[in-house]
Amino acid sequence: MKKKLVIFGTDIMGKLMHYYFSRDSEYEVVAFTVDEKYKNKDTYLELPLISFEKIEEFYSQNEFSLFIAIGPSKMNTNREAKFIEAKNKGYRCASYISPRAICNSEIGENNFIGDMAVINPFVIIGNNNLIWEHCIISADSIIENNCYLSPNSSVGTFSTIKNNSIVGAGSVVKTSIVVAEKTLIGAASFISSNTKPFGVYGEKNSILYGCISEKINIAL
Secondary structure (H helix, E strand, C coil): CCEEEEEECCCHHHHHHHHHHHHHCCEEEEEEEECHHHCCCCEECCEEEEEHHHHHHHCCCCCEEEEECCCCCCCCHHHHHHHHHHHHCCCCECCEECCCCEECCCECCCCEECCCCEECCCCEECCCCEECCCCEECCCCEECCCCEECCCCEECCCCEECCCCEECCCCEECCCCEECCCCEECCCCEECCCCCCCCEECCCCCCCCCCCHHHCCCCC
16 A cells, blocks of 8 residues: 655645555655635645645644645745744655666665655755755765756766755766855856855856858758
């Protein structure tokens, strides 16, 4: 018999987590929950939608787990706050590891490991992290808590991603680097030295060479 899961969140992240947990996990999604002030209907994806303030009245901590499906908004602090609330209510938060991923290390609660991600041995992964498809987390690295690693990003051996950081799509964190707390790394960046807390790092946009695409012959 599958374990029972309630998902917090009804935006795109909640929809995605419903898809993945329903596709191939040990959990059955039985309901959604949001803060009372955002509850403007009684169902979502044909499942009950319950006020988070009253969730204990419907889904007990002994029988149901939660997943906090909130993206990287405000440097992941929105997801962090709700995760803390869920733990204070006494709930266990489920994690999802795609069967299409390779995960050779232990992970904490409320983590998502997407398709084709690779987590090498001896990695430490804390709580409440979203690690998307094709990410590579190399051996002896650390992902602390409340982080967001976008698709195709990679973290080198012996590196640390500290709390509430965001690594953009296709970015590379070199070996033996410390990404400081609440660092924002834009897409396709290369981080070769330690970052500063609250720092923002990124590559410039590609150059426009002219609106002449129809004049260029691309032959196979």
